[in-house]
Amino acid sequence: DAGVIQSPRHEVTEMGQEVTLRCKPISGHNSLFWYRQTMMRGLELLIYFNNNVPIDDSGMPEDRFSAKMPNASFSTLKIQPSEPRDSAVYFCASTPPRAGGGDTQYFGPGTRLTVL
Amino acid sequence: AQSVAQPEDQVNVAEGNPLTVKCTYSVSGNPYLFWYVQYPNRGLQFLLKYITGDNLVKGSYGFEAEFNKSQTSFHLKKPSALVSDSALYFCAVREYSGGYQKVTFGIGTKLQVIP
Numbered sequence: 001d002a003g004v005i006q007s008p009r010h011e012v013t014e015m016g017q018e019v020t021l022r023c024k025p026i027s028g029h030n031s032l033f034w035y036r037q038t039m040m041r042g043l044e045l046l047i048y049f050n051n052n053v054p055i056d057d058s059g060m061p062e063d064r065f066s067a068k069m070p071n072a073s074f075s076t077l078k079i080q081p082s083e084p085r086d087s088a089v090y091f092c093a094s095t096p097p098r099a100g101g102g103d104t105q106y107f108g109p110g111t112r113l114t115v116l
Numbered sequence: 117a118q119s120v121a122q123p124e125d126q127v128n129v130a131e132g133n134p135l136t137v138k139c140t141y142s143v144s145g146n147p148y149l150f151w152y153v154q155y156p157n158r159g160l161q162f163l164l165k166y167i168t169g170d171n172l173v174k175g176s177y178g179f180e181a182e183f184n185k186s187q188t189s190f191h192l193k194k195p196s197a198l199v200s201d202s203a204l205y206f207c208a209v210r211e212y213s214g215g216y217q218k219v220t221f222g223i224g225t226k227l228q229v230i231p
Binding site: 004031033035042043045048050055056091093095098103104105106107108109110 | 148150152157158159160161162165167206210212216217218219220221222223224
């Protein structure tokens with residue numbers, strides 16, 4: 001299995017631009033998580049999907065952030081408009097159904113976002 | 117609300133010596149506890165987990181962790197550290213509520229193994 005796939009790996013943009021991060025979870029996994037990692041705040045859970053439905057978006061910083069999961073094999077995290085303080089590494093993770101060992105999260109390689 | 121504390125920002129240990137990375141947790145129900153490792157410019161990788169059963173859990177790369185309910189701790193240990201163990205280590209706790217899961221990660225502890 002290719003693991004969790006994220007694209008792009010690096011993104012540099014200017015303040016005010018729209019940014020879209022993409023994630024492909026492992027086939028058969030039914031939960032998907034978006035995290036943000038910064039030196040100051042560590043690893044923060046932004047949103048969590050179960051069977052393509054957003055379950056907990058309490059970590060989404062503000063209305064500039066939105067996430068979708070149109071099907072079981074694809075999710076996006078969008079920032080519009082982007083700001084310099086959004087600069088971070090964004091990780092996507094997925095887990096299989098609980099009966100299949102759903103406790104372990106499998107992380108993608110991350111997208112390093114820099115907003116100038 | 118559940119929480120995880122990793123009291124040390126960094127742990128330094130000489131190669132060949134035993135290492136311990138500390139973690140304490142707070143959760144209302146039964147804890148599901150995890151350790152993950154992050155190497156530079158990589159995503160987190162699963163090391164080990166405690167769900168139930170034996171309090172001493174063995175995981176990847178020779179790591180183990182001891183669940184202590186009375187002290188609400190889940191410290192990560194290894195008998196003999198390797199330079200290649202140098203990385204960022206995260207403790208995490210998961211709770212299931214209403215059929216859905218809530219996961220919380222600690223702030224992370226940087227482990228530096230000195231040759």
